[in-house]
Amino acid sequence: MPRWSPDAALRLETSAMDLFERRGYPATTIPQIVDGAGLTTRTFFRHFSDKRDVLFLREREFPQVVAATLLTAGDDLPPRGLVVFGLRAAALELEQWRAPIERRRRIIRGEPQLRERELLQYDRLAEAVRAALQERGADPRQALLLARLAALTFELSLDQWIDAPDHALAEVVEATWHEVTTAG
Amino acid sequence: MPRWSPDAALRLETSAMDLFERRGYPATTIPQIVDGAGLTTRTFFRHFSDKRDVLFLREREFPQVVAATLLTAGDDLPPRGLVVFGLRAAALELEQWRAPIERRRRIIRGEPQLRERELLQYDRLAEAVRAALQERGADPRQALLLARLAALTFELSLDQWIDAPDHALAEVVEATWHEVTTAG
DNA sequence: GTCTATATCGCGATAGAC
DNA sequence: GTCTATCGCGATATAGAC
Numbered sequence: 499m500p501r502w503s504p505d506a507a508l509r510l511e512t513s514a515m516d517l518f519e520r521r522g523y524p525a526t527t528i529p530q531i532v533d534g535a536g537l538t539t540r541t542f543f544r545h546f547s548d549k550r551d552v553l554f555l556r557e558r559e560f561p562q563v564v565a566a567t568l569l570t571a572g573d574d575l576p577p578r579g580l581v582v583f584g585l586r587a588a589a590l591e592l593e594q595w596r597a598p599i600e601r602r603r604r605i606i607r608g609e610p611q612l613r614e615r616e617l618l619q620y621d622r623l624a625e626a627v628r629a630a631l632q633e634r635g636a637d638p639r640q641a642l643l644l645a646r647l648a649a650l651t652f653e654l655s656l657d658q659w660i661d662a663p664d665h666a667l668a669e670v671v672e673a674t675w676h677e678v679t680t681a682g
Numbered sequence: 683m684p685r686w687s688p689d690a691a692l693r694l695e696t697s698a699m700d701l702f703e704r705r706g707y708p709a710t711t712i713p714q715i716v717d718g719a720g721l722t723t724r725t726f727f728r729h730f731s732d733k734r735d736v737l738f739l740r741e742r743e744f745p746q747v748v749a750a751t752l753l754t755a756g757d758d759l760p761p762r763g764l765v766v767f768g769l770r771a772a773a774l775e776l777e778q779w780r781a782p783i784e785r786r787r788r789i790i791r792g793e794p795q796l797r798e799r800e801l802l803q804y805d806r807l808a809e810a811v812r813a814a815l816q817e818r819g820a821d822p823r824q825a826l827l828l829a830r831l832a833a834l835t836f837e838l839s840l841d842q843w844i845d846a847p848d849h850a851l852a853e854v855v856e857a858t859w860h861e862v863t864t865a866g
Numbered sequence: 867g868t869c870t871a872t873a874t875c876g877c878g879a880t881a882g883a884c
Numbered sequence: 885g886t887c888t889a890t891c892g893c894g895a896t897a898t899a900g901a902c
Binding site: 527528529539543547548549 | 896897898899900
C-alpha cells in the first residue's frame with residue numbers, strides 16, 4: 499500500500515473543478531482545493547505552475563501529440579493537406595471527451611484569467627504545429643501562417659461543437675477550415 | 683502645488699519598464715516599481731490589475747479606438763473592405779510608436795506570463811472588431827471569422843515590422859492580410 | 867516538507883480639485 | 885460639500901526558496 503496515491507494531479511483537478519463550479523473560480527483558494535484532495539499546497543505547486551493550470555491538466559501534452567501525428571502522416575501530403583489531416587486526427591481524439599470539455603468551458607467562460615490561459619494553450623498548439631509543418635518541409639512563413647489558421651480553426655470548431663453538438667467534431671472542423679480559408 | 687502628480691499610471695509604467703529591462707520581469711517586485719515612481723503598492727493596484735498589466739497601459743483603449751474607426755467608415759464598404767480599412771487605419775496609428783513597441787517586445791519575449799497577457803490583448807481586439815463588424819451589418823458568423831483573421835494579421839504584421847522595419851507597417855499589414863486570406 | 871517573500875485587495879482616512 | 889486619487893494599515897493567498 500503506497501503512502502500516497504499516485505494520482506495526485508488528477509485528484510487535485512477533481513477537487514478544483516468541483517469547487518470552481520460550486521463557489522466560482524476566484525472565490526476558491528488553493529488550500530481549499532488541496533483539502534478536498536487530502537494534500538498540501540506544496541504538492542499542488544509541484545504539479546501545477548499556478549491556480550489556473552489545474553484546469554488544463556488534460557491537454558498538457560496535446561500540442562506534442564498533434565505534432566507527432568503530423569510527423570507520421572503520408573509523405574505525399576502537401577502542407578495544407580497535412581493541416582487538414584492533423585485537424586481531423588485531433589478532432590477524432592477529442593470526440594469522446596465532449597462532456598468534460600463542456601464542463602470546463604462553463605468554468606472558463608466569464609473568467610478572463612482562465613480565458614487568458616486558454617489562449618496560451620492554443621498558442622502552444624499553433625507553435626507545435628508550426629514546428630512540425632516546417633520539419634515536414636513547409637517553408638517557414640507558410641508553416642507559421644497555416645499553423646495559426648489551424649489553431650484558429652480548432653478553437654472556433656470546439657466552441658461550435660460544444661454549443662451545438664448536432665455534428666461530429668471532425669465534421670465541424672472540416673467545415674470551419676473551409677470557412678476560415680475562404681472568409682477573406 | 684498638488685499633493686500628487688496626475689500622471690501616476692504613466693510614472694509607474696516608466697519605472698516598471700526601466701526595472702524590467704535592467705533586472706528582468708520576474709526579479710522586479712511591485713515595491714521596487716512604486717519606489718521609482720514615489721507611490722505606494724496600494725496605488726499601483728488601483729491603476730493596474732496585476733504586475734503584467736503595467737506593460738499594456740498604452741493600448742488599453744486600442745480595441746475601442748479601432749472599433750470606433752470601423753463604425754465611421756464609408757457606408758458602401760462590405761465587411762471585408764471594412765477590415766482592410768480598419769487594418770490600415772490601425773497601422774497608421776502605430777506607425778509612429780515603433781521604438782517603444784520594440785522596447786516592450788524585447789521585454790515580453792521569453793516571458794510566457796507576458797506573452798499570455800499579450801494574447802489576451804489581441805483577443806480583446808478581435809472581440810471589439812467582431813462587435814463593430816456585426817453592428818455594421820455583417821452576419822454574426824462572418825463578423826467572428828473576419829475579426830479573428832484581422833487580429834491574426836495584425837499580430838503577425840507587428841512582429842514582422844518590428845523585426846525588419848524596411849517597410850511601413852501599413853504596407854506590411856496589407857501584404858500579410860493577403861497572405862492570411864490565401865494561405866489555405 | 868517548512869518557511870518566507872511577494873502579490874493582491876479591503877477598509878478607513880485624508881487631501882486637494884471643482 | 886462632493887468627488888476623486890492617494891495613503892497607510894492589515895489580512896490572506898499565491899508562489900517560490902531553502
